[in-house]
Amino acid sequence: METKELPKEMKMDNPQGDDNKKIKKGKTPFQLAMGRFMKNKAAVISVVVLLLIIVAVIAAPLITSHDPTESNLRNIEKGPSSEHYLGTDSSGRDTFARMLYGGRVSLIVGFSAMIFTLVIGVILGSIAGYYGGRVDSIIMRFADMMLILPFLVLVLVVVSILPKVTIGIFVAVIALTSWPGLTRIVRGSYLSLREQEFVLGAKAIGARDFRIIFKHFIPNAIGPIVVNATLMMASYIIAESALSFIGFGIPQPTPTWGNMLSEAQSIRILQNNPEAWIPPGLAILVTVLCINFIGDGLRDAFDPKSSKRS
Amino acid sequence: MKKNKWLLLLAFVLIISLLAACGGGDEEEAPEEDDETEEGTGDDGGDDGEETQPEGPVYGGTITGAMHTAPDGQFNPIFYETTYDSNILSFTHNSLLRQNDNLEYEPNIATEWEFSEDNRSVTFKLRDDVYWHDGEQFTADDVVFTYRSIAHPDYVGAGGQRSSYAAQLVGFEEYRAGETDEFPGVVAEDDFTVTFHYKEPNVTALMHSNFTPIPEHIFADVPVAEMPEHPASQQAGEVIGTGPFQLASMIEGQEYRLEKFEDYWQGEPYLDAIVWRIVNQDIMLSLLETGEIDFIGDPSGFQPADYAMVEDMDHITIIEQRDFGYQLLGFIHNYVPEEDLEEGVFVPENYIENPRISNPQVRQAIAHAIDREALIGDGPGDGLLHGRGELMNAPIAPQFWAYDDVNPKEYDYNVDLANELLDDAGYIDVNDDGFREDPDGNEWVLTMVYPSGNEIRERSAPIIVEDLEAVGIKVDLLSPFDMSAYTGALTETKEFDLYLLGWSLGTGDPDPSGLWSADAGFNFGRWYNPEAEELRIAAVTPPDAFDQAYRTEVYSDWQVMFQEDLPALILYAQNMLFAHSNQMQGINPSVASFNRDNHLWWLLPEDN
Numbered sequence: 047m048e049t050k051e052l053p054k055e056m057k058m059d060n061p062q063g064d065d066n067k068k069i070k071k072g073k074t075p076f077q078l079a080m081g082r083f084m085k086n087k088a089a090v091i092s093v094v095v096l097l098l099i100i101v102a103v104i105a106a107p108l109i110t111s112h113d114p115t116e117s118n119l120r121n122i123e124k125g126p127s128s129e130h131y132l133g134t135d136s137s138g139r140d141t142f143a144r145m146l147y148g149g150r151v152s153l154i155v156g157f158s159a160m161i162f163t164l165v166i167g168v169i170l171g172s173i174a175g176y177y178g179g180r181v182d183s184i185i186m187r188f189a190d191m192m193l194i195l196p197f198l199v200l201v202l203v204v205v206s207i208l209p210k211v212t213i214g215i216f217v218a219v220i221a222l223t224s225w226p227g228l229t230r231i232v233r234g235s236y237l238s239l240r241e242q243e244f245v246l247g248a249k250a251i252g253a254r255d256f257r258i259i260f261k262h263f264i265p266n267a268i269g270p271i272v273v274n275a276t277l278m279m280a281s282y283i284i285a286e287s288a289l290s291f292i293g294f295g296i297p298q299p300t301p302t303w304g305n306m307l308s309e310a311q312s313i314r315i316l317q318n319n320p321e322a323w324i325p326p327g328l329a330i331l332v333t334v335l336c337i338n339f340i341g342d343g344l345r346d347a348f349d350p351k352s353s354k355r356s
Numbered sequence: 357m358k359k360n361k362w363l364l365l366l367a368f369v370l371i372i373s374l375l376a377a378c379g380g381g382d383e384e385e386a387p388e389e390d391d392e393t394e395e396g397t398g399d400d401g402g403d404d405g406e407e408t409q410p411e412g413p414v415y416g417g418t419i420t421g422a423m424h425t426a427p428d429g430q431f432n433p434i435f436y437e438t439t440y441d442s443n444i445l446s447f448t449h450n451s452l453l454r455q456n457d458n459l460e461y462e463p464n465i466a467t468e469w470e471f472s473e474d475n476r477s478v479t480f481k482l483r484d485d486v487y488w489h490d491g492e493q494f495t496a497d498d499v500v501f502t503y504r505s506i507a508h509p510d511y512v513g514a515g516g517q518r519s520s521y522a523a524q525l526v527g528f529e530e531y532r533a534g535e536t537d538e539f540p541g542v543v544a545e546d547d548f549t550v551t552f553h554y555k556e557p558n559v560t561a562l563m564h565s566n567f568t569p570i571p572e573h574i575f576a577d578v579p580v581a582e583m584p585e586h587p588a589s590q591q592a593g594e595v596i597g598t599g600p601f602q603l604a605s606m607i608e609g610q611e612y613r614l615e616k617f618e619d620y621w622q623g624e625p626y627l628d629a630i631v632w633r634i635v636n637q638d639i640m641l642s643l644l645e646t647g648e649i650d651f652i653g654d655p656s657g658f659q660p661a662d663y664a665m666v667e668d669m670d671h672i673t674i675i676e677q678r679d680f681g682y683q684l685l686g687f688i689h690n691y692v693p694e695e696d697l698e699e700g701v702f703v704p705e706n707y708i709e710n711p712r713i714s715n716p717q718v719r720q721a722i723a724h725a726i727d728r729e730a731l732i733g734d735g736p737g738d739g740l741l742h743g744r745g746e747l748m749n750a751p752i753a754p755q756f757w758a759y760d761d762v763n764p765k766e767y768d769y770n771v772d773l774a775n776e777l778l779d780d781a782g783y784i785d786v787n788d789d790g791f792r793e794d795p796d797g798n799e800w801v802l803t804m805v806y807p808s809g810n811e812i813r814e815r816s817a818p819i820i821v822e823d824l825e826a827v828g829i830k831v832d833l834l835s836p837f838d839m840s841a842y843t844g845a846l847t848e849t850k851e852f853d854l855y856l857l858g859w860s861l862g863t864g865d866p867d868p869s870g871l872w873s874a875d876a877g878f879n880f881g882r883w884y885n886p887e888a889e890e891l892r893i894a895a896v897t898p899p900d901a902f903d904q905a906y907r908t909e910v911y912s913d914w915q916v917m918f919q920e921d922l923p924a925l926i927l928y929a930q931n932m933l934f935a936h937s938n939q940m941q942g943i944n945p946s947v948a949s950f951n952r953d954n955h956l957w958w959l960l961p962e963d964n
Binding site: 115116117119120122123124136137205206208209210211293297298299311312313314 | 814
């Protein structure tokens with residue numbers, strides 16, 4: 047992989063602007079990757095579906111006029127009707143509105159936790175991977191320590207200690223407990239990059255550490271970072287759903303797909319009101335599948351060697 | 357049902373994938389509902405007037421019941437804490453007296469009792485045909501030994517919480533302080549006669565002397581401090597009582613097997629064994645449907661929302677009766693100062709007022725703003741309780757003679773009146789943010805807390821917040837607390853204003869002191885109203901209090917004051933819903949328990 051990236055470094059040092067034809071012929075690695083990605087049908091369809099979901103949850107107020115948190119005890123557990131497309135839940139809240147607004151929360155949690163993790167992971171991984179030595183050992187031992195703590199149990203403890211769980215806290219808790227994975231990946235990539243000639247070259251001409259990390263390391267490690275971040279987002283959405291399902295996530299009445307599913311803990315709703323839990327279940331399933339397909343597509347695109355599964 | 361099978365399958369796939377995906381799914385913590393049982397009453401025992409079926413009861417058979425939370429494993433009547441342990445004890449132990457449906461005391465293993473003329477002493481005659489599970493005879497010495505244990509200097513330190521049963525006996529203080537070995541409060545006159553001597557004429561003497569005895573011959577050489585850990589308090593086969601069943605074996609946290617005690621004084625029980633299984637509340641009903649469990653009884657019954665489902669099961673009979681307790685929205689009137697917390701005492705005079713809801717008008721407005729009837733609902737498919745509950749307007753169980761359903765104020769749902777009361781009190785929205793500010797124009801936010809466990813109570817919390825926000829009260833609803841952390845937080849934290857809680861009440865006496873006296877630990881709102889205190893004390897002060905009509909009157913006044921001052925708004929009393937298979941016969945629940953007369957339970961032979 048690294049040898050393939052070398053032309054990119056050379057091109058960047060090549061100040062010619064009228065080289066368009068040449069470039070067209072020899073695409074940048076990124077363009078090559080995009081080309082490979084576009085050929086992956088599952089990934090492309092997933093992007094489209096995910097975009098549809100995102101548009102739907104953003105446009106929620108336009109799609110439904112119901113307030114997802116407003117209960118009506120005089121109208122509970124009703125089946126689908128023209129007023130409530132998916133009926134109402136056991137507190138009389140509109141299930142369809144909760145689906146849409148719940149999607150907002152689930153996606154926001156997944157996305158912001160991913161960004162948060164990315165920031166921590168890339169910074170710590172960069173420092174550890176680039177400087178090595180004692181800094182590296184300290185950061186990695188700390189990461190190891192975090193890794194041996196079981197994620198779910200830790201989140202359960204933190205969430206049950208805190209007096210009030212808000213989306214922000216929830217995101218922070220997830221991110222602060224799951225950064226070591228990404229940190230190790232970033233550091234791993236850097237360790238091999240560090241020995242490359244172009245890095246030595248950059249150092250030789252006096253580039254600052256900051257510049258080397260941002261101009262040379264991150265672009266070359268972007269593949270595994272993006273892939274892992276994407277897959278992480280999927281697992282965060284599932285983590286949020288699972289925690290909400292068992293009652294330790296975002297508390298009611300704020301809707302999330304997970305706490306909508308928790309309605310189905312009752313065998314009665316499970317059997318009689320499938321419209322209450324199949325939609326959020328499917329929504330989680332589809333969203334997570336899409337993100338995973340996109341992640342796979344990205345991995346294949348960035349790392350062509352792994353993609354040749356006949 | 358068949359067409360829904362695939363849905364079920366799909367559901368399982370979804371749920372399993374969810375849990376599996378996040379790496380070692382966590383079992384949902386089984387809801388813990390009635391942890392706040394005030395006090396257990398060993399209220400089983402016998403009844404001679406059994407109703408006989410045409411075919412008549414037959415011997416033999418094993419039935420299985422379900423509880424959603426495991427007992428702590430403390431099967432000593434003087435030390436147990438949870439209602440789940442008490443569920444086992446109500447099969448294995450007897451108390452001196454029992455109560456009938458009007459909550460009047462009747463003979464049990466004591467045959468008669470007599471008050472002395474000054475009402476300071478009460479003498480019980482005991483049956484001479486009662487035997488412990490190991491064959492020893494039950495005598496007056498066991499009763500004396502039980503009370504000596506409860507009054508022992510080490511009792512409270514060992515975790516015992518029932519000193520109040522002995523506290524009014526003569527010589528209690530001296531004995532508990534360790535100053536003397538004599539405890540003249542309880543005396544065995546002969547083998548089958550025991551007398552309780554009280555310091556003052558005692559209105560509730562029967563309740564206080566009716567404690568479930570423990571066997572002296574087992575515990576005599578065990579120091580009180582070590583009693584809770586003794587095998588006879590904890591282990592299957594070692595727990596000895598006088599009840600119709602003995603704890604034969606157990607798999608801790610999963611299964612508790614009770615086998616019949618053939619020499620039971622009321623005759624050999626019909627059933628060979630009763631097995632308690634610990635299963636999640638959500639799957640209890642499917643187990644009931646398939647016949648894997650035969651009944652759902654104490655402590656929680658099944659959920660009102662599932663009523664129609666259980667009704668559809670042809671082989672199941674439902675028993676619905678009024679709850680012996682209630683759910684409440686409490687107002688934190690006062691806080692306990694730091695120094696008192698450290699010393700672990702509650703001194704009403706030292707309480708610090710909570711300014712956010714100290715105005716009674718505000719509390720009344722809140723009471724009017726909450727639609728309690730909507731919480732209960734009109735019937736199936738309506739409200740949180742699907743109509744299976746009742747409003748209560750005073751904190752005394754309606755089954756008691758002392759409950760007054762006329763005079764205490766009823767807070768009907770009236771948003772206009774609530775708004776008016778708040779306006780009057782000076783709580784007005786001055787900055788147009790949609791929420792009221794306090795009379796000084798400062799931000800006014802009430803913090804509300806609730807425990808997890810009782811699913812209906814958990815669902816009621818956001819709905820109550822909605823009701824309050826509708827009249828402009830801003831509420832900060834915290835995440836649900838684990839029950840074990842909840843009571844401590846209520847006692848120590850100084851930021852809370854509103855709390856949700858439920859109480860199961862004792863059947864012994866309507867005296868509300870345990871929950872609502874100003875210095876009671878369970879009075880989490882630290883309600884301190886000197887006038888109400890006076891009434892509450894007058895109601896148990898002799899000699900007037902020996903007249904039940906007088907007590908009724910005083911309690912009526914107390915209930916009126918309770919509703920006026922509102923230490924809490926009683927939200928609803930959820931009906932108890934028990935279910936048992938039609939094979940199970942002879943079931944005769946008391947007002948507070950499914951387990952009464954379990955020696956008379958019997959099982960129709962299969963081919964019927």
